Amino acid sequence: MVLKRATMRDVAKAAGVSLMTVSRVVNGEPGVQPETAARVERAIRRLGYQRNDAARQLRRKGKPTQTIGLLVDDIANPFFATLARAVEDAARVHSFVVLIGSSNDSLEREREVISAFSARRVDGVILVPSAGSHRFLRAQQELGVKVVCVDRPADHLDADTVVVDNRRGAYQAIRHLMQHGHRRIGYLGDREDIWAVRERFAGFVEALAEDEVTPDQALIRHGLRGRAEAADATVAVLTHPDPPTALFTSNDLVTMGALDSMHGRSGISPVALVGFDEFALADKLNPPVTVVAQDPAAIGATAAQLLFARINGDTSAPREVVLLTRLIARGSGEIAPPSALPR
């Protein structure tokens, strides 16, 4: 059986006061006699009254709805899940709630979700922008919706952005491999239309170029979505007539796919490996996996900090915050090539 929700009117009647008095009590405003307030409180409890924020919001124009949206690539991905948790924690501190959405890296889905968020009048959005123009978000910004991008900048949009030093991280990973004697290094990466992926590839190329190594196209695979594709690509690269002595994988999923293919599959001999992104149990594998780690919680917390500053009236120029990555040497990246001697 569904009861009617009590309104302020109902509470007012029950407490024998006016609607306004109830409003004041509900919102903790001063200027209500303690005695009256107590009576109202009692009525509220008795009727199970709860403020209708939709109605409230309607009248208090310009005031925040205390709701933000978080739009990530895929909330099931531990990286984004950790980021989400950090955002949620920050939101709680400000008494905000968080609407969540996964875009699957599809601009169309992203627009749909943003639209659904906007219809609910979110005060701000933290998003992982998909590839493609985000000009459509300008309209939201002009309506006062604050936007913060994470993981990658949005094309055609002026907004606060939190990213990591992807290029430098990849560069360091490759230099690390080269210091251990590698020259033939394979690259396994996600879709090139993702900015962070491009940056990582650029770092890869840059590091090789520093020792005048030209990357061999046969050892480079772009556009890998998910573990299975990455595993297949790894096999293809490693069974090349002149195989690489080391691999660089451009994100956690690709790294895991590479591990899948090297693990137990006969005919594939393990090579040195450095992966971008930290993942659980990387230290427990055999060999333990050397990674370039980002800190998703720090990224989320930073993004939330920027967002709430904006919501609270910060109108300074958009900022780009670049967080550092950290190379964690664990073993897989320190394997020497079969012939470590210069020829």
Next chain:
Amino acid sequence: MVLKRATMRDVAKAAGVSLMTVSRVVNGEPGVQPETAARVERAIRRLGYQRNDAARQLRRKGKPTQTIGLLVDDIANPFFATLARAVEDAARVHSFVVLIGSSNDSLEREREVISAFSARRVDGVILVPSAGSHRFLRAQQELGVKVVCVDRPADHLDADTVVVDNRRGAYQAIRHLMQHGHRRIGYLGDREDIWAVRERFAGFVEALAEDEVTPDQALIRHGLRGRAEAADATVAVLTHPDPPTALFTSNDLVTMGALDSMHGRSGISPVALVGFDEFALADKLNPPVTVVAQDPAAIGATAAQLLFARINGDTSAPREVVLLTRLIARGSGEIAPPSALPR
């Protein structure tokens, strides 16, 4: 610069029609001359109009807000993240959005989040109930908010519930170890006030009892929160004068903690291990980890299905859906005890 949001009034004026015509066009209702509709559409586009769902909701009483809440223990936990993704996907199909919250297994925090959800008039809530009475949710149910519990049932609440066969899963894990010759089996588990944890422990005891083995209290550790605590407890149990030949860990975090302690720490010799919960790369460890796997995506999808059925008017008696677990033998659970011969 922040523009004023256009209202239906503004659109009506711009298109030279009445407000009602705009409303009809916005909501795709029939009975508007195509020509008129086109004029309105143009005005909408030109003014960047977007419906205010708060106002809409206010007027359309009894109709859904198309928002549901998802309250999990910790969204950063891959198990819940995967579950969340399944819920989100189902929500999208129904054109709903999802508010998210983490309770950290605290009833107080849970109440706060539920209250925040309720103020925003969610149509339903999927929650992982913390320990403690959930009688307070009755009020929400009476107001028409549909509630579905996942992972464990809520105390003092009649609601749809989706759980797995925790007891049977644990029972099978222990019988599996016993079939491989183990009699002294250690138990490492999370807080006992969590229903699923109690069930798993019950399965542990039951399996031992079947061969008249009385669990040794010295090998049992309850209340482990997180990896670090689990690792410490593992060390304590394994350094017992008469150590166990096998361990059962009652969830993924505890399993990882146990692995931490057995990995490389000198003085600790690895023993057989079966863990509850699947985790990434369990198959790549040395030895690969035998687990009792649940399917978080299936749990989330099932919960969402139940919830949307309720939202769409299903008023049948509350259901409890029990999903099956699956023992995945990978190696760590098939290690024989040092002396495999019966004495």
Next chain:
DNA sequence: TTGAAAGCGCTAACAG
């Protein structure tokens, strides 16, 4: 310290 009146943006119900 309390209350009455107006109206936020929208839709239900009815009228033309």
Next chain:
DNA sequence: CTGTTAGCGCTTTCAA
């Protein structure tokens, strides 16, 4: 097919 009226539950403003 289109428009008018009333009012959802709340806060703002002003008056008592």
